[in-house]
Amino acid sequence: MLTIDYGNDGAVVAAGRLDAAQAPTAQAFLDSVQGTVTLDLAGLDYISSAGLGVLLKTQKRLMSSGGRLRLSGVRPHLRDIFVYSGFDKLFEIEPAR
Amino acid sequence: MIPHRRTRGEAASSRAGSDGRRRSRPRRAASDHGGKRCYISRMGARIRQRRLPARDLEAILGVTSALAAPFDLMTMLAEVVRAAKQVLRADRGSVWLHDPRTHELVLEVATGLQPVRVPFGAGLVGACARTREIINVPDCYADPRFDAAVDRASGYRTRCMLTLPLVDHHDVLVGVMQLLNKHGGVFDEGDEALATALAAQCAVALQRVRMTESLIEGERMRQALEMAREVQMSTLPRATPIVEGYDVCGTFRPAELTGGDTFDAFVDHGRLVLVLADATGHGIAPALSVTQMHAMIRIALSLQADLGTALTQVNNRLAQTLPEDRFITAFIGMLDPATHELRFQSAGQGPILRFDAAQGTCDRYVPTSFPLGAMPLAAPPPAVRLTMQPGDVLVLVSDGILDYRNPAGEPFGETRVERVVQEHRAGPVADLMGRLLDALEAFAGGAPQEDDITLLLVKRDPAGHRRKRFRRSIDALPELVAFTEQVFADRDLDPGLRPTVDFALEELFTNMVKYSPMGTADVRVDVTLVEGGLEVAMTDHGVAPFDVSRAPAVDVDAPIGRREPGGLGLHLTRRLVDSLDYAYDASRQESRITFRVTNRARSRATMPRQE
Numbered sequence: 001m002l003t004i005d006y007g008n009d010g011a012v013v014a015a016g017r018l019d020a021a022q023a024p025t026a027q028a029f030l031d032s033v034q035g036t037v038t039l040d041l042a043g044l045d046y047i048s049s050a051g052l053g054v055l056l057k058t059q060k061r062l063m064s065s066g067g068r069l070r071l072s073g074v075r076p077h078l079r080d081i082f083v084y085s086g087f088d089k090l091f092e093i094e095p096a097r
Numbered sequence: 098m099i100p101h102r103r104t105r106g107e108a109a110s111s112r113a114g115s116d117g118r119r120r121s122r123p124r125r126a127a128s129d130h131g132g133k134r135c136y137i138s139r140m141g142a143r144i145r146q147r148r149l150p151a152r153d154l155e156a157i158l159g160v161t162s163a164l165a166a167p168f169d170l171m172t173m174l175a176e177v178v179r180a181a182k183q184v185l186r187a188d189r190g191s192v193w194l195h196d197p198r199t200h201e202l203v204l205e206v207a208t209g210l211q212p213v214r215v216p217f218g219a220g221l222v223g224a225c226a227r228t229r230e231i232i233n234v235p236d237c238y239a240d241p242r243f244d245a246a247v248d249r250a251s252g253y254r255t256r257c258m259l260t261l262p263l264v265d266h267h268d269v270l271v272g273v274m275q276l277l278n279k280h281g282g283v284f285d286e287g288d289e290a291l292a293t294a295l296a297a298q299c300a301v302a303l304q305r306v307r308m309t310e311s312l313i314e315g316e317r318m319r320q321a322l323e324m325a326r327e328v329q330m331s332t333l334p335r336a337t338p339i340v341e342g343y344d345v346c347g348t349f350r351p352a353e354l355t356g357g358d359t360f361d362a363f364v365d366h367g368r369l370v371l372v373l374a375d376a377t378g379h380g381i382a383p384a385l386s387v388t389q390m391h392a393m394i395r396i397a398l399s400l401q402a403d404l405g406t407a408l409t410q411v412n413n414r415l416a417q418t419l420p421e422d423r424f425i426t427a428f429i430g431m432l433d434p435a436t437h438e439l440r441f442q443s444a445g446q447g448p449i450l451r452f453d454a455a456q457g458t459c460d461r462y463v464p465t466s467f468p469l470g471a472m473p474l475a476a477p478p479p480a481v482r483l484t485m486q487p488g489d490v491l492v493l494v495s496d497g498i499l500d501y502r503n504p505a506g507e508p509f510g511e512t513r514v515e516r517v518v519q520e521h522r523a524g525p526v527a528d529l530m531g532r533l534l535d536a537l538e539a540f541a542g543g544a545p546q547e548d549d550i551t552l553l554l555v556k557r558d559p560a561g562h563r564r565k566r567f568r569r570s571i572d573a574l575p576e577l578v579a580f581t582e583q584v585f586a587d588r589d590l591d592p593g594l595r596p597t598v599d600f601a602l603e604e605l606f607t608n609m610v611k612y613s614p615m616g617t618a619d620v621r622v623d624v625t626l627v628e629g630g631l632e633v634a635m636t637d638h639g640v641a642p643f644d645v646s647r648a649p650a651v652d653v654d655a656p657i658g659r660r661e662p663g664g665l666g667l668h669l670t671r672r673l674v675d676s677l678d679y680a681y682d683a684s685r686q687e688s689r690i691t692f693r694v695t696n697r698a699r700s701r702a703t704m705p706r707q708e
Contacts, residue, residue, distance in 0.1 A: 086653025
């Protein structure tokens with residue numbers, strides 16, 4: 001399961017599994033965000049390429065209007081995925097504390 | 098051979114009152130070409146000698162173009178006769194084709210006459226064929242070789258006759274042409290020269306058509322074989338049977354010429370029924386007889402006949418119907434997945450191999466009876482009974498595998514089969530099957546497959562093995578996650594491996610769902626424990642091949658504007674797992690992806706990016 005919503009500090013918090021089954025939910029939420037947005041992934045256990053596709057689409061949209069998506073709280077095994085996919089060059093990534 | 102002219106006078110010079118004209122035979126012309134006889138040039142020389150009238154040349158050229166068109170024999174024969182009659186102003190004409198198998202001359206075209214066969218050497222036609230010389234008979238009824246019975250039968254009166262051999266460019270006697278009753282006189286020397294030139298054209302044209310027809314005949318035969326093949330293939334199981342605790346896999350690879358193999362694996366009254374059979378010979382007959390046997394076995398077993406009775410009944414039926422020199426070797430087995438007892442009969446099919454997982458060795462079982470249909474069976478022979486232990490593999494192979502010869506003439510043999518089984522027994526049987534076929538191909542070293550290849554493998558799941566089927570839908574993803582969760586909990590696996598296993602499973606699964614939307618079968622996932630981790634095999638059937646291990650790499654360094662999410666899943670999967678293998682079985686349209694995730698993979702995955 002995936003939960004995605006605004007957190008207390010104004011960041012978007014995603015937790016659980018962002019897989020192909022949950023990608024449409026994440027996409028629907030992220031389609032509504034504007035400007036520069038921090039996506040807190042500290043509670044995200046898992047991401048697949050479908051999830052990466054959601055992030056990529058959102059990043060492209062935000063960048064076209066001068067904004068961007070920042071990823072925070074990225075856990076080690078997720079970080080591997082971002083590195084291997086070259087997404088570390090497309091997103092500002094802040095590792096998990 | 099050179100067609101020499103010979104007149105009736107030469108053949109029957111002793112006859113008093115002969116009006117035949119004798120000429121010297123132009124032997125020198127034949128030796129002018131260093132012993133290699135050249136028909137065409139000699140004909141050209143003769144025509145030049147005689148100064149072919151322009152009208153005749155025109156006629157010959159007209160015939161040449163007319164003979165270029167027909168592609169069927171009857172049209173060509175009619176065209177040849179029509180052309181010859183016109184050029185030589187003959188009233189009737191006929192062409193006798195040489196049948197090299199019977200050494201006869203066969204009359205295919207003759208106006209108002211029935212087809213006739215004449216032995217080589219008999220009568221004017223036979224004599225002409227034997228000597229390959231023109232025979233010009235100005236008065237047929239004065240020639241003893243003339244058979245007046247033909248005239249009597251047809252009511253026609255033959256006055257004069259020109260008989261000439263049809264020899265093609267390769268010196269092959271194609272047939273003999275006869276021309277009857279020249280309008281306004283008898284055939285003269287000029288007609289002979291003209292006829293000789295014409296004969297060469299006709300011979301070549303006829304030979305061309307005959308070759309075309311034999312090609313067409315070959316094509317018909319090929320189509321008939323294909324149909325028999327389709328019948329044979331249609332009886333093969335479309336999907337692997339699902340048997341709790343067992344892994345079953347079979348394949349059939351037809352030889353180019355039809356062989357007579359078949360196999361079957363189906364569940365009947367809770368038991369797994371296994372059949373592997375091979376009918377002797379090649380061509381349509383074995384394909385059809387093995388199909389018939391297959392149907393009989395299925396019916397007998399569905400009527401709850403026991404193995405021995407089924408074997409005896411089918412054997413005795415085949416003994417009555419199969420030709421004397423034909424038989425079918427067959428394995429018929431029944432496995433009870435609850436008790437793990439396998440009972441089987443083998444009619445000349447062998448050796449039957451059972452890999453004993455505990456001992457690490459292969460047991461060989463000899464047939465229980467002679468091949469089906471060889472002769473009647475009085476009573477059923479005793480069946481072999483054995484118990485399948487965890488990890489045991491039953492290996493059934495047709496002799497298309499055992500007898501497959503490499504270029505040195507050495508057969509593949511059962512020892513090589515056993516070696517591959519011992520080496521690759523750990524994975525799914527579909528993988529083992531692929532290894533066996535690969536080993537066979539490597540051994541063959543390009544030698545052609547001369548017989549059908551059939552393989553049937555049944556493996557009892559080893560302890561710790563897990564298997565589950567999933568609906569081909571993205572909605573099944575939570576079930577996949579639950580499955581891996583369970584496997585990791587049950588087997589006490591390193592939880593650090595799970596994200597990678599889940600990632601690879603999801604990517605490969607969604608790929609199967611997305612790119613084979615027409616597939617209806619479930620996706621099967623087999624998990625086997627290996628040292629330091631696990632091996633996962635995903636099997637998907639009724640699909641087109643797509644080699645995930647060779648999918649194009651993604652340029653991960655491209656700027657964001659050129660980045661697309663497509664292809665990323667497979668790209669990452671390849672980076673994360675220890676190994677990723679793809680195999681496709683065309684006969685069952687089955688894709689199988691095997692990946693391995695162990696501690697080794699994890700340590701690599703968590704290393705900082707250095708590449």
